[in-house]
Amino acid sequence: MSTHFELNNILFLDIETVxxxxxxxxxxxxxxxxxxxxxxxxxxxxYTAEQFYERAGIWAEFGKIICISVGYFVEKDGNYQLRVTSFADKNEAALLTNFKKLLDSHFNLKNHLLCAHNGKEFDFPYIARRMVINGITLPKKLxxxxxxxxxxxxxxxxxxxKFGDYKHFxxxxxxxxxxGIPSPxxxxxxxxVANVYYKEKDIYRIIRYCENDTIAVAQLLLRFHNLPILEEQNILQVNLQLENS
Incomplete structure (x- = not known):
């Protein structure tokens, strides 16, 4: 694979739904x-519909987003660091609004890209659908x-x-x-996730899980381009300060 983009122009992400x-x-x-x-x-x-309802989170019409984790590369002293943060809120509209602020303020240029695993089939359309349902204007990237x-x-x-193989999941x-990437x-x-959210009420456990997936997606892109994966010390979990937040 050849790269036609800069790493620091990519926002890696993963979502968790219930x-x-x-x-x-x-x-x-x-x-x-x-x-x-x-x-x-x-x-x-x-299965009856009631028995199947535990899987309702995979459909944007019947589920909701409880966490969006994002990662972005920052170059420091000639090396790349991956900074990871999360949006999590019981109020889905507030979560989505804060995520939209990030896209509008920091990832709104033509050369900026969003990256996720199975993102085109799941993460990106799911976020967009939930924004429409919550009455939130879509950011340019969605x-x-x-x-x-x-x-x-x-x-x-x-x-x-897939390398063009559309049947391959x-x-x-x-x-x-x-x-050879550490398992997320x-x-x-x-x-x-739904059980941890509703029964255990442990959103922080879900955030850690979501952030690990986001880190893994970034590591995958590095491996796809024969770049060394990041060492643990170059992965930073941060609280992102949004402009006009």
Whole structure:
């Protein structure tokens, strides 16, 4: 792979999502019916809509974002550092608004790119849909209306690994394993996030998990371009100060 971008022009990200309601009985009746229709092709006769609701977080229409972690490279003394921070809030609209401030203030230029693993199929459209649902104007980097494919400012590490094979899905965990990158799945996995959020109420555990995935995506892009992965001391978790926040 050859690179046509500067590392410090890329915002790496990952999101964590959960069902909008903890319990099926709290879901409005009409929403229950629509969820039943939406998931029928996956459930078939194996699960009821109620039994399947624990997976509702994967659909922007029935889920919500509880954490967005971002990472960006900063060059210091000839070396790159990856700075990582997270947006997490019980109020999804506030979380999304703060993330939008970051994009509008710091990643709004033509040469800026967003990068995620399976981001084109999940993270980017999910964030955009939830912004629309919450009445938030889309930032330029997520507003794809009228854009040609080559004008979309998104990188997807899973798409890069496909090398044109559109049938090939490779998880972040598998890629980090085969490429010698420290595994991001050291504590929980995606199927456990809703339980940690609703039952354990441990948002900080979710933030750590989300940030580890973000770091892994950045490390993947380095490996794809035969660059050395970052040592732990060059990965900094910071509280990002937003302009006009």
């Amino acid at each position: 069902p909008q309601h903890e319990h099926w009985e709290d879901v409005p009746e009409e929403t229950q019916h629509l969820f039943e229709l939406k998931t029928q092709y996956q459930r078939k006769d194996e 507003n794809l209306f009228g854009k040609k494919p080559w004008e979309v400012p998104h990188l997807d590490t899973m798409e890069l690994w 490779t998880s972040l965990n598998l890629l980090t394993h085969i490429l 799945k050291q504590d929980i996995n995606g199927s456990e």
